[in-house]
Amino acid sequence: MxxxxxxxxxxxxxxxxxxxxxxxxxxxxxxxxxxxxxxxxxxxxxxxxxxxxxxxxxxxxxxxxxxxxxxxxxxxxxxxxxxxxxxxxxxxxxxxxxxxxxxxxxxxxxxxRAVRPPIPGVDSPVVTTLRTVGDAVALREHVLGGARRAVVLGAGFIGLEAAEALRMRGLEVDVVELADHVLPPLEAEMASLVRDELGRLGITVHDGVAAVSIDSDTGTDTGTGHAATVVLADGSRLPADIVVLSVGVxxxxxxxxxxxxxxxxxxxxxxxxxxxxxxxxxxxxxxxxxxxxxxxxxxxxxxxxxxxxxxxxxxxxxxxxxxARPMPAPVGTAIVRIGDLAAAMTGANRRSLEAAGIGYQTVHLHPNSHAGYFPGAQAIHLLMHIRVTDGLILGAQAVGADGVDKRIDVLATAIRTHLTAADLMDLDLAYAPPYGSAKDPVNLAGMIAENVVDGTVTVWQADRLAEVASSAAVLDVRSAQEYATGHVRDALLVPHTEIRERLDEITAFAAGRPLRVYCESGMRSYLATRILAAAGLDVAHLSGGMSTLRARLGDAGGLLVVPDAEPAHA
Amino acid sequence: MxxxxxxxxxxxxxxxxxxxxxxxxxxxxxxxxxxxxxxxxxxxxxxxxxxxxxxxxxxxxxxxxxxxxxxxxxxxxxxxxxxxxxxxxxxxxxxxxxxxxxxxxxxxxxxxRAVRPPIPGVDSPVVTTLRTVGDAVALREHVLGGARRAVVLGAGFIGLEAAEALRMRGLEVDVVELADHVLPPLEAEMASLVRDELGRLGITVHDGVAAVSIDSDTGTDTGTGHAATVVLADGSRLPADIVVLSVGVxxxxxxxxxxxxxxxxxxxxxxxxxxxxxxxxxxxxxxxxxxxxxxxxxxxxxxxxxxxxxxxxxxxxxxxxxxARPMPAPVGTAIVRIGDLAAAMTGANRRSLEAAGIGYQTVHLHPNSHAGYFPGAQAIHLLMHIRVTDGLILGAQAVGADGVDKRIDVLATAIRTHLTAADLMDLDLAYAPPYGSAKDPVNLAGMIAENVVDGTVTVWQADRLAEVASSAAVLDVRSAQEYATGHVRDALLVPHTEIRERLDEITAFAAGRPLRVYCESGMRSYLATRILAAAGLDVAHLSGGMSTLRARLGDAGGLLVVPDAEPAHA
Known part of the structure; x- marks a missing residue:
């Protein structure tokens, strides 16, 4: 042979x-x-x-x-x-x-091989890719040789890893991404957390904008003192000693x-x-x-x-x-470290589910990486897409400082083995306070999703905020202090522990409109929703709470207000 | 209602x-x-x-x-x-x-509730359990009040956590365990790693021995200056200001x-x-x-x-x-932190498999927690029990400083969903250099086990060393430097890269006996075994290599030697 x-x-x-x-x-x-x-x-x-x-x-x-x-x-x-x-x-x-x-x-x-987009100047010597040992050695030499500014074209996995690496070397780094947000396969509410971390690292992100040319500057002729200028469609001009091209393969x-x-x-x-x-x-x-x-x-x-x-x-x-065994169909699990965070995904995202015509529902949660009473617990921001008909897990994504890789690996295994949300509740995961919780984030994701699948609760998604704000009565069940830091315009504040005694007030506020409830993470609003549903009200709560809403919508086009900035509420 | x-x-x-x-x-x-x-x-x-x-x-x-x-x-x-x-x-x-x-x-x-063994003195006030907040507060006060020596009876999960806690407070701590080794549900080759870590922390372990009495000392009458003395069946007398009872519930x-x-x-x-x-x-x-x-x-x-x-x-x-969904049968996943290590298990162990009469095979590996070329990679010591007939995963255990919880959680999910060794090869786990390897430890465990299940290789287990040493030709395929640090008595040294050119010498050494090969972790011996099997020899390699053998057998009753200590080899 x-x-x-x-x-x-x-x-x-x-x-x-x-x-x-x-x-x-x-x-x-x-x-x-x-x-x-x-x-x-x-x-x-x-x-x-x-x-x-x-x-x-x-x-x-x-x-x-x-x-x-x-x-x-x-x-x-x-x-x-x-x-x-x-x-x-x-x-x-x-x-x-x-x-x-x-x-x-x-x-x-x-x-x-790296895709080379048809941008004028893309073949200039200042432009490099990061695919081979030779590429990496040359780039490192360039960096150690005094390069001060870098532009990374493409905010996918390798692009962001390259941007972080260059920033660690002290360069000023701009990242340019044609798609709406960094790490395009990630959902927007996850990508915004990565963008925040890039900002914390001192990396400037330009998203939703194309690079239109890479102008090589001949020495100091242009006055920038840098070898090139990357010109964006919005007119921005980004000086660069190095341009790293990472727009796909x-x-x-x-x-x-x-x-x-x-x-x-x-x-x-x-x-x-x-x-x-x-x-x-x-x-x-x-x-x-x-x-x-x-x-x-x-x-x-x-x-x-x-x-x-x-x-x-x-x-x-x-x-x-x-x-010989057949090769498995890929689940598409991937992870990237950005600063102190890990961002990971497995299975399908909204775009691929919509392309495939699969009906799905999404749940969001923000559990601690391990028992909250044990030092060092940090939030994991987790979302899971499930098939509406039966709770089959279709995809999951997570961002956080600790324990993200573990939960995504368990969920990748669950997707490979065709588990449903209900099955996740039953997983026997290793628990001691430094490692997890008696109800692990994966168990919780299953419980939350199963409540949606079996109709125990109804959720609404952050991207429907405008519609909700215009047609529903919005109830904020957080504390007064949390409310004061910013809330949905015209939301009624009723802390979740007061729901039972203020049912009449809430019913009057609803005035026949559907009630749409939220809290910070989705837990208190779930409890409130169960009480309000038992009282016969049409009620749904916000998946992932304000935490997810802010991550997905930012200031939500004025629909989020802080009390000082709005007219006094009745 | x-x-x-x-x-x-x-x-x-x-x-x-x-x-x-x-x-x-x-x-x-x-x-x-x-x-x-x-x-x-x-x-x-x-x-x-x-x-x-x-x-x-x-x-x-x-x-x-x-x-x-x-x-x-x-x-x-x-x-x-x-x-x-x-x-x-x-x-x-x-x-x-x-x-x-x-x-x-x-x-x-x-x-x-805590089991109270029928030991004289077990009801003395110096004896406490650690089941309630009150227990913990009292124990903490005792510790802060000047206790200097503690004896923990029982080296299960809570016993070891208590021992570590007391040691962190500066006490001298003895742990007494009736079973052969600490953490009795763990296999011996895993428990020995925990015992080593306890030693590093300065905790003294007495295993395979019963406590026979707890003698309360009245003040300084006995001269120890401690409140009590725990007497063991081997005659040891352990002074104690505190005795923590943790022998089961x-x-x-x-x-x-x-x-x-x-x-x-x-x-x-x-x-x-x-x-x-x-x-x-x-x-x-x-x-x-x-x-x-x-x-x-x-x-x-x-x-x-x-x-x-x-x-x-x-x-x-x-x-x-x-x-209502039925309650899942427990997989029995558990984890404990000891010093810098995590020790975790899921599914069945040898004892329960033997009690249930299930035929199993065990594979051992020592992969890195993440890509070896990325800083901070640490060994995970991992074993997996599989059903001999089809590779069904029956149980897994791991000890290591990083990434243990993740691999055990994935394996717990695999056991819950009845995966086989071959299925593990196909899991799409999150890979970037800080988090894992392109072939994750879980994938590797599947590959190694599947090689056993489908007959690609035969393994021998460390506990058969005496039998192997007396009846087989033993081949060490590590480097000369590794050999010099200690090897199986009478083992022939042939580094794995020299197997092909020294086939005749190896065949002569075997002299019709079966060849039993080992290296440090099991990887090189696997490669060697494939070459030797192709040459028509009866060959098997040691599961987990010397790393597992030492952990399971210690000095193996003289079957492990260092060259200076043995007669010159022909």
Missing amino acids: KLIVVGGVAGGMSAAARARRLDENAEIIVLERGEHVSFANCGLPYFVGGEIAAEADLLVQTPESLRNSLNLDVRTNHDVTAVDAAAKVVHVQTPHGTATLAYDALILAPGA TPDTAPFAAAGVACERGAIVVDEHGATSIDGIWAVGDATVCTDAVTGLRRPVALAGPANRAGRLVADAVLRPAK | KLIVVGGVAGGMSAAARARRLDENAEIIVLERGEHVSFANCGLPYFVGGEIAAEADLLVQTPESLRNSLNLDVRTNHDVTAVDAAAKVVHVQTPHGTATLAYDALILAPGA TPDTAPFAAAGVACERGAIVVDEHGATSIDGIWAVGDATVCTDAVTGLRRPVALAGPANRAGRLVADAVLRPAK
Whole structure:
């Protein structure tokens, strides 16, 4: 068996290593276009920022270590330029000329390359991407060489990691994002928390705006003293010594498509075992298209974890097909550290659920990371999308300083295993005061969602505030002190402990209108809603309370007021 | 509806609160024998140790706060002495005399009380338990009043938390445990890591030994200057100003058993909705007996999390039976912090699997808590028991400084949802370098276990070392430097990168015997095993490597040697 693997990072190297463990006698050649294999691509921003000190730390494996331990023939700076599937050969550009290599099985793991948007100046030397060890080394040298200002184009995961790294080095950093908010896959009420943290770090965010040109400044001619100016559609001019381009990736598949491997929007189409449309050719990783586990939509998933795990399964499919397991549909779990926060997501978001036409409801909560009475507890801001018909968990997102990764991992497992909100209530999670609560945030998310699914309560969502404010009677059940810090315009203040004795007053205030209740986090308003529903009122409470509302709407276009700023209330 | 709940902590108060949320008009009385309701029972050790500063922090709710928010009639210092199930009344000892209260529904959540072993002196005033706020306040006062030495009887969860707390206050602390090792539900190779940490904290452990008496010393008469001496079966005499008794709990059910409520070894028997044998009476929490989710064995589960969650379900069963979900069988997830470590477990352990007659295999691994190239990565020592027939996950345990709670929570979810080892490989967990690895420890556990289940490799367990050493050829595939720090007697050293070129030498060394391979963690020996199996040898590798072997066996009765201490090897 002669196996050729194209691409020596993540999925490709995972496949090659597994292949050797399955077949001691196979000839296994790994062809990597770049200078390094099996490097820590997810570590590059931290190398730029200085948390990872040595370049050597990024090189998890080398061709030598892979030959020694796994007897792999790893060839760097080898670029596959063409495949002849009928002859079962690949044509390779090597440092010493061209070569033709024969294969019995070919695994394609070419990955993706950075998208270069058609902006004037995008090819200027001041513009870099952060995809390779070479990129990271050059960027670090540039930073240590005195760069003072950076502009990051794209506020996705890598863009924000790069922005944080550059800021840690003391640069002034602007981040530009075309979408409405940073980390576009995150919901708005989560992304705003990340934006606040970026602000705290001293990073300036420009969202909802396009970069229209990158003007290279020739020395001090323009007077900025910086190498370039990034011009935005709103007229802003951002001086920059460095521009980091991170607006997305696109599958790097041209020679394979040319060889007849079926692709869909540039990504290689594979079956559940990674087989392509051509016999003897498999593919894995960022260059392939997958079927989303929740929505069933087809999409590429450019994540290291799924690629690494799938690489192993593809090797199984090639070398022992009878025992090979199908590759799992991706759930799309992801996490990023920003300053003191983690922001994480799993499963579908509103946009993908709407694209797939799946009816959903969203619940929000802000539980403590561990028992509130134990020192160091911090709020986790958590949302969960559930299917309205049965409470199936469709997606979840969380932002917080502690315990976010744990809850998202449990919820990712719950989504993979098709749990419902009610099932979450029953999970036996590890509890001691330093780690969680007797009702863990995940249990609570299940309880809150199940109350919605089974009709115990009705919730309203923050984005309906304008409609609610114009048509409903709004009841604030927080304390007078909380009310005084800002409340929904015209909301009646009745602290939740006074609901029972002031029912008549509330009924009169409602005057036949539906009652829409809120508190700070959603817990007291839930208790109030149960009392008011028992009194026969049409009542719903705000999912996630004012905490979520502020995160989603900011000042809500004047619908949030502080008492001094409004006419005295009757 | 007149609902009486007996017991105002965890399960009881959870039931009462949910009952109110379901029925605004019910009369709900909570009778609590103690002074406090809804207090932070899991926080008591941390209050003693000083991490929780104020007594008020332990009082999560008070009768007043519960009346205000939930209109509950909470009566502390009310002890239910008898139940007349036919008349549907309870007899109560109140601070002001006796009372008789009628109910429509009765929920029993009396909890468990500390076991007092029949040791002479156990009733001395120097002996305390740590079950109530009063216990904790008294213990803290004693500590702050100058106590210098403490003996903790019982090295379970609460015993160790108490020992750590007392040690944090500067006391000399001895812990006495009758079982072979601390934290008896933990496997030996995990418990030894906890014991090492206790030693690092300066806590002395006496395991596998009984306390036979607690001799009260009258002042300085005995010359120790301490209030008592704890005498052990091995003759040790441990001076003590304080003795904390924490050798287990027993359901506190006498009046209910006397009323005819069916019990099993003292614990109340309930159906899946918490109903007891008597109509109109339900029960929940530490006083009840459950069916274990993995083994099907019946056992009480004295854990706060399941009690809190079950309380809510019992209220559903009482107040809206048509919608009530069955209570989940407990998975038995638990965690404890000891010094810088967390020790956690979920599902079944060897003892319960053997009691249930379930055939299992165990895999061990020592992955990093997050990407090794990112600063701060620390080893997680993880084991997983799987069913031999199909890889069903039966139990898991982990000890480490970081990320233990997360992995155990994911595995607890996997056990609840009946995942197999192979399923674990597919979990999409949140990966960025500060949080995990592209192949998360949970994914790795699945890969390692699946290799065992499908026969890709065979493992041997550390406890078979004596048998292996006498009948097999043992191969050490670590580096010469590692070998020199200690190795299995007569093991041949062949670093894993030299296996291929030294196959003949290894075959000659085996001389027809089975080859048993090991390395430090189990990864290199796995690679070696695959090469040797391909060469036709009978080969198995050590689960978890030397790291697990040392943790399980210590010096293995002389089977582990360092080169200087052994005859020169041929």
